Amino acid sequence: MASPVHTIESPALWTRDFIFTTLANLFLFTSFQMLIPTLPVYVEQSGGDELAVGAVIGIFTVFALLARPFAGKALDTLGRRIVMMIGLLIFILAVAGYYWTTTVFFILSLRVIHGVGWGITTTTFGTVISDIIPAQRRGEGMGYYGLSTTLAMALAPLFGIWVMGKAGFGWLFFISALLAIASFLISQIIRYPSLPDSTETEVSEVRSRLDEWVEKRAVFPSFLAMTLGLTYGGIVTFITLFGKEVGISNVGWFFLANAAMVMIVRPMAGKLFDRRGPVWILLPGAFFTVAGLLLLSYSTNVPSLVLASLFYGVGFGAIQPTLQAWTISRVAANRRGAATGTFFSGFDLGIGAGAMALGVVAKAMSYAAMYRVSIVFMGVYLITYVLYLLKQKEHQKSTRA
Structure with missing residues (x-):
């Protein structure tokens, strides 16, 4: 039976x-x-x-x-x-x-x-x-x-x-x-939930003054968020000036199409993260982001601008909430505040630094070329994450042995 x-x-x-x-x-x-x-x-x-x-x-x-x-x-x-x-x-x-x-x-x-x-x-x-x-x-x-x-x-x-x-x-x-x-x-x-109790193990992990302000387990996903923020800083700061450069009068279509795609992708990416883990979102999301930046750099009219925003929206909408969820899942409950602060600090730092660094590139070259250069940041993201995955794989092998 x-x-x-x-x-x-x-x-x-x-x-x-x-x-x-x-x-x-x-x-x-x-x-x-x-x-x-x-x-x-x-x-x-x-x-x-x-x-x-x-x-x-x-x-x-x-x-x-x-x-x-x-x-x-x-x-x-x-x-x-x-x-x-x-x-x-x-x-x-x-x-x-x-x-x-x-x-x-x-x-x-x-x-x-x-x-x-x-x-x-x-x-x-x-x-x-x-x-x-x-x-x-x-x-x-x-x-x-x-x-x-x-x-x-x-x-x-x-x-x-x-x-x-x-x-x-x-x-x-x-x-x-x-x-x-x-x-x-x-x-x-x-x-509001009560503050989580701190176990002796969790308390002992706070070894330095810096650890009290920055959650070390959140640093790696926050670094990846920073690289994404570097590209986003170039978009929100210079998209209007880029539109003037290439003759697109209403760049607002980029934000509307991007936001629509992000709204579609976020729930699906979230469910996939819960079932399969971050790697299934973070790697494909990076390639969509790269494609969006490349398409944006060659946009000369509204249809091509919207197409670029759709690709970028898939990448951004998948990566950003996944990194935030992954950050929280890596830390103890009594360190969620510090972890969230670390995560958003990384993302904010990326946006600010991206705006300044890419502004220098745009002045020396053009806004179109600037978006092509910003793909380098996603290259750093991909290389760093792949190296992390390889290191994790080696660690699992040595643990089994």
């Missing part, structure tokens, strides 16, 4: 707290993304030159990067709720403050505060969602959660430009602040 087949039910993913955390993240990112294409215009109208416009991005990125390690440590010691409240209040204060700024100096000063708030809140949201998602469905959950970010990236910039043109900067900052307040209010009804 055949024995009955027992099926193991997957733990629930779409819980109350998962939905509220994803929704709060959507409002936060919408508030943030509304200001990306509009703040440079505000700086120009306030008397700023090209240097000031560049500083708007640079100062923000630097202080977000600096805030992340502190946020990660605080999350693992003070708890999730208090850090979330502090980060969102700082973020709201900065966004609301733009309403009263009249000089470039005060705008740049607020960018410091805004960057700190952004660094704290995004690190906190990433940590909280990793607490909430069941370990067996981490890749899938990160994929769905990431859709809130992607949706904001696709629609909020267009919405921000529309509000700026129709109602002015006062309403722009008011609506952005309201969205951030909505994120804060929703975050108050999330049931």
